[in-house]
Amino acid sequence: MKSRFLDFRSDTVTKPTAGMLEAMMSAKVGDDVFGEDETVAALEQKLALMFNMEAGLFCPSGTMTNQIAIKCFTQPMDEVICDQTAHVYRYEIGGIAYHSGASVRLLYGDRGILTPELIEPEINEDNIHYPNSSLVVLENTVNKGGGKCYTLDQIAPIHHLCNIKGLKLHLDGARVFNALVATGDKASAYGKYFDGISICLSKGLGAPVGSVLLGSQDMITKARKIRKAFGGGMRQAGFLAAAGIYALDHHVERLKEDHAHAKALAVALARTGFVKSIMPVETNILIFEVAKGTAQKIVDQLQEKGLHCNTTSASTIRLVTHLGLNQSMIDEAIEIILHL
Ligand SMILES: *Cc1c(COP(=O)(O)O)cnc(C)c1O
Numbered sequence: 001m002k003s004r005f006l007d008f009r010s011d012t013v014t015k016p017t018a019g020m021l022e023a024m025m026s027a028k029v030g031d032d033v034f035g036e037d038e039t040v041a042a043l044e045q046k047l048a049l050m051f052n053m054e055a056g057l058f059c060p061s062g063t064m065t066n067q068i069a070i071k072c073f074t075q076p077m078d079e080v081i082c083d084q085t086a087h088v089y090r091y092e093i094g095g096i097a098y099h100s101g102a103s104v105r106l107l108y109g110d111r112g113i114l115t116p117e118l119i120e121p122e123i124n125e126d127n128i129h130y131p132n133s134s135l136v137v138l139e140n141t142v143n144k145g146g147g148k149c150y151t152l153d154q155i156a157p158i159h160h161l162c163n164i165k166g167l168k169l170h171l172d173g174a175r176v177f178n179a180l181v182a183t184g185d186k187a188s189a190y191g192k193y194f195d196g197i198s199i200c201l202s203k204g205l206g207a208p209v210g211s212v213l214l215g216s217q218d219m220i221t222k223a224r225k226i227r228k229a230f231g232g233g234m235r236q237a238g239f240l241a242a243a244g245i246y247a248l249d250h251h252v253e254r255l256k257e258d259h260a261h262a263k264a265l266a267v268a269l270a271r272t273g274f275v276k277s278i279m280p281v282e283t284n285i286l287i288f289e290v291a292k293g294t295a296q297k298i299v300d301q302l303q304e305k306g307l308h309c310n311t312t313s314a315s316t317i318r319l320v321t322h323l324g325l326n327q328s329m330i331d332e333a334i335e336i337i338l339h340l
Contacts, residue, residue, distance in 0.1 A: 011322035029238035039238030052191025055220035065198035076101030085144035111145030147285030
């Protein structure tokens with residue numbers, strides 16, 4: 001029997017639930033470029049309040065929120081410090097160079113997690129030869145680090161270092177709600193540590209489109225203008241913002257289920273012969289290394305049985321859990337894994 005399409009490729013594949021569609025259909029909208037969409041404004045305010053930041057800006061994608069933040073916080077010839085696995089560096093098409101004219105200093109954290117000890121020596125002295133170090137970007141959770149989380153205890157000393165050295169601190173929080181649910185940290189505590197926070201609504205939260213950038217009032221005023229220059233000013237975007245509001249009200253607590261599902265898959269994988277090692281699972285991302293042969297071969301075999309996932313290198317595979325995968329689908333995936 002051929003199984004259902006079990007889609008573990010990414011948490012971006014979710015489709016709006018019936019409740020979310022209803023919220024979208026009944027949204028009050030206006031022209032947001034004219035500042036007249038009350039649902040967009042409500043979403044921006046809701047997240048700003050939640051994270052104890054002054055203001056928010058709704059954008060079409062997480063790439064756009066990150067790149068706008070980087071443009072706000074740098075000048076051409078500046079340098080951005082981030083981990084070598086960072087989405088802003090690897091998966092945003094060299095946007096740091098293209099949009100901001102800045103260079104990048106790559107650090108090698110443990111599964112993408114940076115520390116003040118790693119960052120401090122890489123901050124340039126004032127010297128005619130050196131780019132000006134102006135921004136540190138953290139990612140929480142770390143996608144390429146197998147969904148590893150920063151805790152606030154780890155973020156606070158990085159903020160302290162940036163503060164005394166005069167660098168801005170931006171969070172690529174594409175999956176920050178997964179981190180909050182896993183660590184038990186409070187969203188409201190984030191506001192005092194970050195100058196910018198980028199949050200995806202279209203990942204684990206299950207909205208079809210959208211990310212929100214948070215920052216100070218001044219920063220968001222500047223960001224709004226940069227968004228327009230990037231072609232990201234949207235008109236009746238309240239239909240999409242309504243999905244985001246619905247997701248924040250209904251899909252945050254349930255992220256725990258995705259995390260439990262990812263852990264159950266890891267237990268199953270550990271019992272098979274084709275897995276060499278598994279990155280400890282903290283959230284909804286599971287990355288494992290294959291014991292022999294290529295990762296692509298295992299991906300093809302899994303796909304043949306209905307389990308869809310992707311490689312992350314020649315020898316590693318990523319599975320991502322999300323609200324489109326319920327318990328019975330996870331059980332089915334575990335059967336496929338155990339009998340591959
Ligand atoms: C998905 C993702 C983004 C943004 O991606 P978009 O597809 O542009 O919304 C940013 N950072 C990380 C870590 C991500 O996983």
